[in-house]
Amino acid sequence: MSKQHRSPDQYPYPVFRIGIIGGGQLGRMLVKAARRIGCTCVVLDPTPESPAGQVSGRQILADSHDPDALQQLADQVDVITFDIEDIDVAILSTIAQRGHRILPPTALLAEIQDKLRQKQLLLRLGIPSAEFVAAEQPDVDSFARFGYPLVQKARRGGYDGRGVVVMRSAADFDQALPVPSLIERFIPAAKELAVIVVRGQEGEVRSYDPVEMCFRSGENILDMLLAPARLPAATAAAACRLAIETVTALEGVGIFGVELFLTQDGELLVNEVAPRTHNSGHYTIEACITDQFEQHLRAITGLPLGVTDQLMPAAMINLLGAPGESGPPVIRGLRAALAIPGVSVHLYGKAETRPFRKMGHVTVLDADIERAREKAEQVRSLIEIGGEQD
Amino acid sequence: MSKQHRSPDQYPYPVFRIGIIGGGQLGRMLVKAARRIGCTCVVLDPTPESPAGQVSGRQILADSHDPDALQQLADQVDVITFDIEDIDVAILSTIAQRGHRILPPTALLAEIQDKLRQKQLLLRLGIPSAEFVAAEQPDVDSFARFGYPLVQKARRGGYDGRGVVVMRSAADFDQALPVPSLIERFIPAAKELAVIVVRGQEGEVRSYDPVEMCFRSGENILDMLLAPARLPAATAAAACRLAIETVTALEGVGIFGVELFLTQDGELLVNEVAPRTHNSGHYTIEACITDQFEQHLRAITGLPLGVTDQLMPAAMINLLGAPGESGPPVIRGLRAALAIPGVSVHLYGKAETRPFRKMGHVTVLDADIERAREKAEQVRSLIEIGGEQD
Numbered sequence: 001m002s003k004q005h006r007s008p009d010q011y012p013y014p015v016f017r018i019g020i021i022g023g024g025q026l027g028r029m030l031v032k033a034a035r036r037i038g039c040t041c042v043v044l045d046p047t048p049e050s051p052a053g054q055v056s057g058r059q060i061l062a063d064s065h066d067p068d069a070l071q072q073l074a075d076q077v078d079v080i081t082f083d084i085e086d087i088d089v090a091i092l093s094t095i096a097q098r099g100h101r102i103l104p105p106t107a108l109l110a111e112i113q114d115k116l117r118q119k120q121l122l123l124r125l126g127i128p129s130a131e132f133v134a135a136e137q138p139d140v141d142s143f144a145r146f147g148y149p150l151v152q153k154a155r156r157g158g159y160d161g162r163g164v165v166v167m168r169s170a171a172d173f174d175q176a177l178p179v180p181s182l183i184e185r186f187i188p189a190a191k192e193l194a195v196i197v198v199r200g201q202e203g204e205v206r207s208y209d210p211v212e213m214c215f216r217s218g219e220n221i222l223d224m225l226l227a228p229a230r231l232p233a234a235t236a237a238a239a240c241r242l243a244i245e246t247v248t249a250l251e252g253v254g255i256f257g258v259e260l261f262l263t264q265d266g267e268l269l270v271n272e273v274a275p276r277t278h279n280s281g282h283y284t285i286e287a288c289i290t291d292q293f294e295q296h297l298r299a300i301t302g303l304p305l306g307v308t309d310q311l312m313p314a315a316m317i318n319l320l321g322a323p324g325e326s327g328p329p330v331i332r333g334l335r336a337a338l339a340i341p342g343v344s345v346h347l348y349g350k351a352e353t354r355p356f357r358k359m360g361h362v363t364v365l366d367a368d369i370e371r372a373r374e375k376a377e378q379v380r381s382l383i384e385i386g387g388e389q390d
Numbered sequence: 391m392s393k394q395h396r397s398p399d400q401y402p403y404p405v406f407r408i409g410i411i412g413g414g415q416l417g418r419m420l421v422k423a424a425r426r427i428g429c430t431c432v433v434l435d436p437t438p439e440s441p442a443g444q445v446s447g448r449q450i451l452a453d454s455h456d457p458d459a460l461q462q463l464a465d466q467v468d469v470i471t472f473d474i475e476d477i478d479v480a481i482l483s484t485i486a487q488r489g490h491r492i493l494p495p496t497a498l499l500a501e502i503q504d505k506l507r508q509k510q511l512l513l514r515l516g517i518p519s520a521e522f523v524a525a526e527q528p529d530v531d532s533f534a535r536f537g538y539p540l541v542q543k544a545r546r547g548g549y550d551g552r553g554v555v556v557m558r559s560a561a562d563f564d565q566a567l568p569v570p571s572l573i574e575r576f577i578p579a580a581k582e583l584a585v586i587v588v589r590g591q592e593g594e595v596r597s598y599d600p601v602e603m604c605f606r607s608g609e610n611i612l613d614m615l616l617a618p619a620r621l622p623a624a625t626a627a628a629a630c631r632l633a634i635e636t637v638t639a640l641e642g643v644g645i646f647g648v649e650l651f652l653t654q655d656g657e658l659l660v661n662e663v664a665p666r667t668h669n670s671g672h673y674t675i676e677a678c679i680t681d682q683f684e685q686h687l688r689a690i691t692g693l694p695l696g697v698t699d700q701l702m703p704a705a706m707i708n709l710l711g712a713p714g715e716s717g718p719p720v721i722r723g724l725r726a727a728l729a730i731p732g733v734s735v736h737l738y739g740k741a742e743t744r745p746f747r748k749m750g751h752v753t754v755l756d757a758d759i760e761r762a763r764e765k766a767e768q769v770r771s772l773i774e775i776g777g778e779q780d
Binding site: 008013015032035037054055289303304312328329330336339341344345351360365388 | 398402404444447676680688694697701719720721726729735736
């Protein structure tokens, strides 16, 4: 039986045992928060010494499609959560039916991990989002009929800009992804935003302030996050309301990253929802009283939610593996970057770098968000994650 | 050869390998900070699954007086540090002489771990501190000659209020500790303060703002810490200057907790110096940009020091094992405490509780320090760390 239904407010140590499917950096930061509040974690990941497995001390070496391994995980913990979306929900549902608690709920994961079903769900729930149609295979006529510019998104498995192609005109059709996908209206966004929302088991819901996602022009790779987003107060409040409305309509439990477009007309549209802790919420570790990882744990264990107040503006950049380098990582420019006031460096402990692999991130706090941004740019020009092999 | 002397600014992962003598909560929080900046840790502690060992993933099961184990630790790391003071400095010096880096320096630890030698050193260095004399054994006449009220302190092994006896008059002499000690003038302090100071290998030095240490009246157990201390700005600045002067005079490298008396006449005296991360600096995890643990690592690895700015006032209480209870811990009132806005709970993962054992701590952030204090008092009345055995 799950611990959280025992009244009185009394927990033998460990307070909860958390199972995490996926042992990447999100899991790693979740494990650290879990240990802090007296929880232990078991990580399921096929890579020995995964980033999360290193800190949890207990890892099941298997992938997220292995039914026996998932059952073994379930047997060892009070609640299962995940740091990846590419999970076999059929297996997970079976485990949930056997009485194991999985949060966010498996049924919701099934709807969200398929981007077409996610869009259809948002539409049914009345959440504003870009116009779209299903595209089982890329088809030059149906793309033309839908009209350019458009965005093709693979239904499954895309992340970090992979599985998404922006097509300005019919001339770009040769870049189409040969997979089941959807096509949606290209939104000429004034800004892209993300709002981190946490929702508890009894429906209590809170959001952090909107974060501004800056992309390198012409690329679909996130360049920098600014928290809070540089927005009029009314727009920021509307973004929070929309993100909260979305997660409430989805009946999510845990942390959700809600990505939004702010159109050039000032309209807010939901781009995508991630049913997990989110890259755009990493700044909360340094900048907020309760960070997104502890919030997620509080939500999935039924503990009260924490406050989302931000103490100081922050800029965040990802540390990606340098192009053309791989193998055991070599961190260049660390000392120079740490000499900049307000810089916090996070390295994920990955044994191998690859071009553009997420190897870490840096958060810069500064009372002035523009200065935070400038410092983050300085850090980006200083730190490079190279590899020992060329 | 130590990594830090390699120019250029380039580090193969792990950036540094840190050895930690002592696997308690200080070590645990140090390991978490170390992993964040890309360092790995090996912990030396005789207790299996020690708080720090749980998160480092690598622990040598031995005590700090075992020469072979200490050498084994030294062979696996780039730099050794400690989270306890009760270490055999003769063994450590031998290891240092073999070319292993140990920080803070062994010679300094030797002077500080003996409270009599520490007082003598402060005196030689011209650091203001309470008048004292050596007292190899308690002797009623010499105590009377020194004059009451006085404080008897054991030279070795005291911590958390143990090894210290306040004697108001000759009638208290029967409480005297039968060990080599010193006696010092009892200071009727207006406040007790702590200043966390970090000093780097090239002498760069920074302090956090002074923290106010509140003791339960009549007891020598720390009740609550308020950060920043409620002081006139000039007094706070003078406290920082004195603490910095002290650590500079000691030629310390790493984090030092400098405990001070503010006398009723407004004079500042150094009470004691701890050559390690300090209980009074735990609030820096939530309240400051760079916390005391990362600062310590930056200092002992030769990386640049971080900023010490505090983002919001904080109150901190220790979670001590409830009197009369022991065995596997049971945390009561956790849910109620977490429902208070701004509360962060830290549990140390100790397998057994004992009366007054440090099992965790709670930091409360609030824009108003008095409100932070009130919330911390509320938390103290809510959370209790019991044990499964009575």
